[in-house]
Amino acid sequence: MTRLDSSIHHVSVSTPDGPFSVVANDSHVLASGWTWDIAALLKLIHPELREFTGESAPDAGAPPAPVRAPGPAGRASVLDQAAEAVAAYYAGDTAAVDGVPVKQRSGPFREQAWEVLRQVAPGAPLTYAGYAERAGRPRAVRAAAGACAMNAAALFVPCHRVIRTDGGLGGFRYGVQIKESLLRREAAPAPSLRADPRPESPAR
Template identity: 30%
Template sequence: MQIFLSDRIPTPIGELLLIADQQGQVRGLDWSDHEQRLMKLLDARYRQHPFLLQTADNPAGLSEMIQRYFAGELAVLSQIPVVSHGTPFQCSVWQQLRLIPAGSTISYGELAKRVDRPRAVRAVGAANGANPISIIVPCHRVIGANGMMTGYAGGLPRKQWLLKHEGFLR
């Protein structure tokens, strides 16, 4: 059984739950009020290799890096190592999400084009919604084709706050 480390991080818009491995790679990050959803995602991903959670203070400095993001150091997210287990399609979507710079957004249709599946807009939306590493894998940077705010597992008010924090919204 593998050991994952967990920490709770206060932010201006709620507490985050961080799950990291012992090598300092983020395996999960979500809002504490969505902890059950995160644990279901992780349990499904690691069914073949179960894990045990241990509480840790600032594992591998990751909690501090996330706090730096909330303090305005937006580029720190790109320095945080992540490991995501999903289908090859989901992983391709999540990799593309990490390429969206802070302060910008793309549509689900554009994201589908970037993973070479231009007609798979709904599948891209489903992969985006199954992302177990919120903020670092910035699913909040994907919006509707008409520029409207669309679903975010953490809630639209948090999505709006994150986009404003990154300078996209005024």
């Protein structure tokens, strides 16, 4: 079992696309995705942002008990904010997740690319090539696809809004069916399911 630092908390909620879990510290979401498996989410977090010294993460396969961070007096915790944003997203406010604070660590390009992802509006997906250009490195299509593949904070950092140049969905860590569902929910013209079996793959 993975040990959680006392400042790291998690919550899981049900959605039409399956269980959605969030791992956060006291100020930011660190990882999220359509799974009950908190230990798997913890592995996505950069080592600088996590320390496994406290509570045990639940085993995969069973819904974990929510562990919520106590928010400052009069203010909801980051986990409460994230859970409310996910509920609002699935209720039709697809921009609700935009304001949830997220922290990820990597190299300069990847961190910049993740910030760019947060600016991609619902219903206006980019191709991997267009994403690379918007991130400031138009020839770095594979690096841009890598930023999608390594994104730990799914939905809040919307890597599902990047698709292949050839019209296919590309890959998605939580399955292309969920990616298609999200794009349809956001009123985007979701491409046909021509998925790469890998978590993410660059456009060709």
